[in-house]
Amino acid sequence: MSGESWLYAAQAMIWTSFNHRISVMNQLQAMRVFARVVELASFNLAARQLGVSPAAVTRSIGMLEAHLNTRLLNRTTRALSLTEAGSKYLNGCRAVIEQLDEMEANLVQSTRAPCGTLRIASIATFAHSGLPSLLGAYQALHPGVSFDVTTFDVHIDMVEGGFDVCFSNDPRLFSSSLICRSLTSIPQIVVASPTYLAAHESLRSPSDLNRHMLLCRSDSGMRCWEFVDGTGTTRLTVNGALISQSYAMLKAAALHHMGIALVPRPLVERELQHGALVPLFDQYEVGAGPRHLNILYSSPSHLSMKVRSFVDFVVDQYRTPGRPAMLKAAA
Template sequence: MLNQLQAMRVFLKVAENNSFSRAAASLDLSNAAVTRYVALLEAHLNTRLINRTTRSLSLTEDGRAYVQGCRQMLELMDSIESSVGGGSGEPSGTLKLVASAAFSLVGLPPLVMDYCQRYPKVKLDLTLLHRNVDLVEDGFDIGILTSRQASSGSLVRRPLASLRPVVVASPAYLETYGVPAAPADLALCGFLAPSREIHGREWCFVNAQGEEESISVEPRCTVNDMIMLRQLALVHMGLAILPEAYVKDDLENRLLSLVLRDYEIREGDKELALVYPGRRHVSAKVRTFVDLAVEHFQTAFGSARNT
């Protein structure tokens, strides 16, 4: 017997992911189960919804129309279920979260711990990535990403924090090799750089008078993770450009020192934002994570704001 609502959910997930296998992974079903749901739905409707080959799939004209109907129907059902009992149902299921690997430790561990403690029925599936992410195609519910990482058709974006870059080095390193007085002096130092996927080789500095100075520095070492860059700076390996939030405690404890204090780095700020597919009704697990993340980052950085 066909469970039509479940079949509609499966079909919609296949259409959104453009893949049977990705839909199966997202729904925690086998590929065979997903295929069977779609076949039963097509038999029930007596029409083909998906054209599929060994390499690709595409929606038929009927399939495209049915996607819209499924989405509206399921959103209505979710809204009705949420309203019954005053929406007091406890969030449950698996929340697939993707976060920027380069900036993953900026406030993320305490947020994850807090969320899991508050909502024990939710299983958190966390993925850290350096590459760009298509939330819908990759099957994620929500992301904490930099502005250039997130891509998809329609996403809600909630800014969380602006990460201002600063130049730092250990006092021991500066005592041994001297303190740079201008950006050009970085070329004479051991420069620790983020990999090109995070930032290019050119940096633009602006002084208090608004004068710009662009430099291209050959790094002594490149790393694709900001936390490792911080560790290398702490063991006196060289100068590094790091988000100020990463090194706040190190500066206060004098483990690291600010360099080039009279300069700002142009276009170096990294904006972290919550992104999730823009639907009229979001699930309880996504809604509660969004609310907690905004609150958490606002407390930690004072920069969360609604859009």
């Protein structure tokens, strides 16, 4: 019989007894005792760990064997070994116990309100735009949760930093130990101040940019600006008059008429509305480097209630019709 068949057989034994010698609850307890005896290869050690007497352990095994009408263990004064039937039954016991423990843990977690401090790492652009509204909406549902937010513009080690979740567009953060879920794209835009544009040569196409003062990220992957329209893609390798790891710095430099910057659109939305910055090449889809916002977190089997609840909430906000528009505008 296959291992899966024995699992089904073991589960069936819980609900249907051959001769009703022991109750379902007693059988479940006896199965736990049996698994612990095998694990420790000792009745006495199993009794000590379970907090019962050796006689109680012996009695549980005896009741289980009588119930199944078969011997599960070969016992001598010096050794303890599984019979063939015992080996097969053990696999089923472990599966049933694991399933039951998981079900109980999930039920307990579902009845508890998330609480405690959630440690969040976020790229600065999202932290200054979309993240506050997201945290506010979550905290309104779960007032027992507080937030400790760290912002970054360069690579950050999520695990070493002890963060629960991370919002990032940096593929260097992705690893086999983390779950990465894409949330939305981050729109980018080329901007300059009216004062700068009035003092410099006019721009007709992206290729004209190389005759201007450019403000760009210092990351090597961000030094190639792409412009996509119906005719194809234009790529420009830029050498900045000012380079920085910080988008906030590039925005400030553009506001001080130092040149033309490519930045995430949410970062300059207010300045665009008030005319402090002017969009350039709006007819193109523009960008440089990674352009997707992701949420990263540890393996689901290791998540606390507050982290699992927060991740589910965030993903739901971006997946539910009617909600993403507001969030994408702020991403």
